[in-house]
Amino acid sequence: MDSDSNEPSQEELFEHHKFTAAKGQEPLRVDKFLMNFIENATRNKIQQAAKNGHIWVNDAIVKQNYRVKAGDEVKVLFEHPPYEFLLTPEDIPLDIVFEDEVLLVVNKPAGMVVHPGHGNYSGTLINALVHHFENLPNNSSNRPGLVHRIDKDTSGLLVIAKTEAAMTSLAQQFFEKTSEREYVALVWGDVKEDEGTIEGHIGRNPKNRLQMQVFPNGEQGKEAITHYKVLERFGYVTLVSCRLETGRTHQIRAHMKYLGHTLFNDERYGGDKILKGTHFTKYKQFVENAFKVLPRQALHARTLGFSHPLTGEVLRFDSDIPNDMGACIEKWRSYAKHA
Known part of the structure; x- marks a missing residue:
C-alpha cells in the first residue's frame, strides 16, 4: 500500500488522499476501504465525498459501493475549512x-x-x-x-x-534523545521479563494505515527504542513503565503489541477484546466493566524531563495517573487478590 496525504496549506480548501491497493487486497467497498486508511474520516464524510463526486478509482468517479480490488488507485478529496x-x-x-x-x-x-x-x-x-x-x-x-x-x-x-x-x-x-519521557501503561498478559528493551523500526502498517507496525529487520519505517519495566502484575494484565528513547507515532502501542502485550482497551490495536483469560461469564463481565471504567487505551505520559532552553537547568515533571486509569488499575488489583 502506497499513500500520499497532503495537509492543507492556508489557501487550500480540500484535503487530498491517494492510495494504491496492495496485491493481497480482497474486494472491499470503497467507503470501508477508506475508513481503514484515513484517521478521523467518518462514514458520513466519505459518503458526502462520494455524493459530491470526489472519490476516484483509476481516475474514474465512483460511488461509495464500488469494490476496491488489488492494484486500484483510490483518490478522495474532502472539503476542508481554511487553515x-x-x-x-x-x-x-x-x-x-x-x-x-x-x-x-x-x-x-x-x-x-x-x-x-x-x-x-x-x-x-x-x-x-x-x-x-x-x-x-x-x-x-x-x-x-x-x-x-x-x-x-x-x-x-x-x-x-x-x-x-x-x-x-x-x-x-x-x-538528540536527551529529553526524558516515561509513560505508564496497562497491558494484556503477564509480561515475562521484569524489564527489557524493545528495538524495531516503526512504520505504517501496509494493510491498515491507521496502525503502525514494527519492522524488526529495519526494512521499513524509522528506528524506535522503548525501555520497559514491570511495575505491578495482576495475572491477566500487567502495569508497566515505558521510557522512550525515540518518539515515533504510536511507539508504545506498536512496540508492546509486537512484544505480545497489547495495551488494555486499545481499540485500534485490538486491545478492546479479551486477549488473556477465559470467556466465562463472570470474567467476561468483569473485563467489560473495566472497559467501561476506562473507555480508552490505558496509557499515561507520567514523566517529562528536559534542560531549560535559557538556564540549562534540568527540569523534571510528574503527573498523577488520571482517575479513569487509576480506577481500572484498582479493579484489576482487587481482582488479582481474590482470583
Whole structure:
C-alpha cells in the first residue's frame, strides 16, 4: 500500500488522499476501504465525498459501493475549512503544571486532540493555546508552540514553546534523545521479563494505515527504542513503565503489541477484546466493566524531563495517573487478590 496525504496549506480548501491497493487486497467497498486508511474520516464524510463526486478509482468517479480490488488507485478529496479556521482561539481551560517566559508544561486530558485536522476542527490543545497565548512560534509543520505530541486518548504531559529560541532548543533535545519521557501503561498478559528493551523500526502498517507496525529487520519505517519495566502484575494484565528513547507515532502501542502485550482497551490495536483469560461469564463481565471504567487505551505520559532552553537547568515533571486509569488499575488489583 502506497499513500500520499497532503495537509492543507492556508489557501487550500480540500484535503487530498491517494492510495494504491496492495496485491493481497480482497474486494472491499470503497467507503470501508477508506475508513481503514484515513484517521478521523467518518462514514458520513466519505459518503458526502462520494455524493459530491470526489472519490476516484483509476481516475474514474465512483460511488461509495464500488469494490476496491488489488492494484486500484483510490483518490478522495474532502472539503476542508481554511487553515485559519483550524487555528480559531477557543477558551478551553488548560491544566498548566509549569510556566515561565519561554515555555509551559501542560497536563493533557484523555480525549483532547493535540492539533486540528480532518474530523477535529475544534476543541484541540492548539485551539486552547492560541486563545491563552499570543505569538506562539510555529514548528516545522506550522503547529503553534508544539514540540511533540501525544495521541488523543493518551493523557499526560506536554511541553510547549513560547519563543523561537525555546522551540529550537527543545526540538533539538527531543531529536538528540536527551529529553526524558516515561509513560505508564496497562497491558494484556503477564509480561515475562521484569524489564527489557524493545528495538524495531516503526512504520505504517501496509494493510491498515491507521496502525503502525514494527519492522524488526529495519526494512521499513524509522528506528524506535522503548525501555520497559514491570511495575505491578495482576495475572491477566500487567502495569508497566515505558521510557522512550525515540518518539515515533504510536511507539508504545506498536512496540508492546509486537512484544505480545497489547495495551488494555486499545481499540485500534485490538486491545478492546479479551486477549488473556477465559470467556466465562463472570470474567467476561468483569473485563467489560473495566472497559467501561476506562473507555480508552490505558496509557499515561507520567514523566517529562528536559534542560531549560535559557538556564540549562534540568527540569523534571510528574503527573498523577488520571482517575479513569487509576480506577481500572484498582479493579484489576482487587481482582488479582481474590482470583
